[in-house]
Amino acid sequence: MPSEISFSIGDLAKATGTKVETIRWYERVGVLAAPERTSGNYRAYGAEHLERLSFVRRARDLGFSLDQVRDLLQLADDRNQPCDAVDRVAREHLEKVERKIADLEALRHELRDLIGQCRHGTVAECRIVQALSPQFGPAGISRRA
Amino acid sequence: MPSEISFSIGDLAKATGTKVETIRWYERVGVLAAPERTSGNYRAYGAEHLERLSFVRRARDLGFSLDQVRDLLQLADDRNQPCDAVDRVAREHLEKVERKIADLEALRHELRDLIGQCRHGTVAECRIVQALSPQFGPAGISRRA
DNA sequence: CCTTGACCCTGTAGCGGCCACAGGGTCCAT
DNA sequence: ATGGACCCTGTGGCCGCTACAGGGTCAAGG
Secondary structure, eight states, X not given: OOOOOOBOHHHHHHHHTOOHHHHHHHHHTTSSOOOEEOTXXXXXXXXXXXXXXXXXXXXXXXTOOHHHHHHHHHHHHOTTSBTHHHHHHHHHHHHHHHHHHHHHHHHHHXXXXXXXXXXXXXXXXXXXXXXXXXXXXSSOOSOOO | OOOOOOBOHHHHHHHHTOOHHHHHHHHHTTSSOOXXXXXXXXXXBOHHHHXXXXXXXXXXXXXXXXXXXXXXXXXXXXXXXXXHHHHHHHHHHHHHHHHHHHHHHHHHHHHHHXXXXXXXXXXXXXXXXXXXXXXXXXXXXXOXX
């Protein structure tokens, strides 16, 4: 007797704050198992899907790629394994985030410089424009008629 | 007499550190003007293209979108206009960068927490896994048989 | 003069991570 | 029976390239 509760894709979407299309997408790319279907060919999800999708969404919010999410899910399923592998994925991701922050901070610095130099004159004397069109790249061009 | 120098797409690519395909792409999407062609249908670039592409690349390095780059180019061409519009584009971009930094810093914080809690036991007791599968989202699910 | 190999051309498909249709089917309340 | 809210599949689009495939062009060397 299949007395388990089940709910539609729309319900699952609402419960997890995910768009319906995204859920179908997750199924296609294999981060969410394909659920049973009703007689009318509707997807019928159970509690395990809700759990799974919550995990996926949370990991995505934390910036993990879908590939990483797949890895994490697989790792998380192996309940008796040591969790070093999970830890490693997280650390790698943290490093990536830190690199990105550093890059963006450098960018911020450059942009602030740029903007700070603007004297609000005409474009012809605009430092921003000048900074964007720098003294050309490596030489070696003008030798080919 | 068209005595101007001209050079190939490969030369332009080398000089600006851009891939050949990217240059053709820029032409397609209208951030780099289509150059003259040689009798053999090769693109023949001049100094103005080098200047233009340098500008584009520099702006891209600074994280401006191609749409913004198009705007900046058009603004930069109007040499006698006041440069407020340029300034505005730059400021908007800076704000975006700052928002992104803030987001990533919040992320970093969460990730550090996550990782800091790992006791290197089994997956079953791993805090990372637990943190990723949180107490379900908004209620209102299990009421539909 | 002919071949070789480096370059160039166009066009198309793919990446990630979805989102937004179009064109249909299903289900439930009225 | 009908309307409207939902569901289905499939396709195309977004950004900013990148990577082919399948050809053409050109200069140097034999």
